[in-house]
Amino acid sequence: MDSLTLPATGRTPGVFFDFAGGHLRMTGESYPDDVAGFFGPVFESLRDFLDRPDGGAIRFDMELLYFNSSSAKALMNIFQMLETVARGGRPVTVTWCVEENDESMRELGEDFAEDLRHVVFQMRELPAGGAP
């Protein structure tokens, strides 16, 4: 199992985890009717990947345009998993993508980045015009 690909639906995000290349990406919107049911398998395959001993660099692109409060908890869980492996010496870079003028999403990025000590966190601005 060297990748996890879940195409985005109306209310669940697109998940593109390329484990071989160390590139993780989430796109679209996240407000699943069953948060645990959706994120459970995502956590599981991410955990398996992070537990592998041959730890190369990891890049995580957070490109969600919207997520609800229960998805925020799930995302925080992913961030904490990444911080743990980064603390163990694995290079991890998180890129938090924000559409220009989306102050709410920018603020959320700051909230999530607050206690990252070992993960390199960067904010990237995207042009406006994605799905509303």
Place this chain on the structure above:
Amino acid sequence: MLAQQYASIKRDLDERGIVFSFSGYLSEGILYSLGEALREKMALEEADGPTIRRVFSVFVEQMQNIIRYSAEKMSGSAGRTVELSAGMVTIGMEGGKVFIVCGNTVRNSEVPRLKERLDHLKSLDRDGIKTYYREQLREEPDDGSRGATLGLIEIARRASDPIDYDFDAMDADRSFFCLKVRV
């Protein structure tokens, strides 16, 4: 008579600036469909993406609160679990701002805790709400809350004015709870 009766309900809604209203059993499916209609309407009126997402975000959290916490529920597991929760949601315009009011029945025993949470949120300024959000984001959910605290903070955060709430006692066991948010 029939048309007159319903025209009067419709007129009452119109006069209050209400654009969408739904009363009855709510489900995740209804949340999705109403949410899409809300976003399409705002997009047609040329609201920008961040504004639409702010309104949508308050809408989703309010609807999910009803679906999860309404004291008036039907559930069955005919094949898959469906949760139907009675409540009402109205969305309208008032003084150039969008407002969302949600109402549902709650048990009287839950009123003090809910009041306490809402009063705490109302007492906080922008920075206070932000700090509270950061704390709760890292907190394990408390028993039976299914993440309600973070949802309420999210609502307060996206609101442009302080949130308004009210309770109306129905009987010895239940009250009707209303939450009004302007975005």
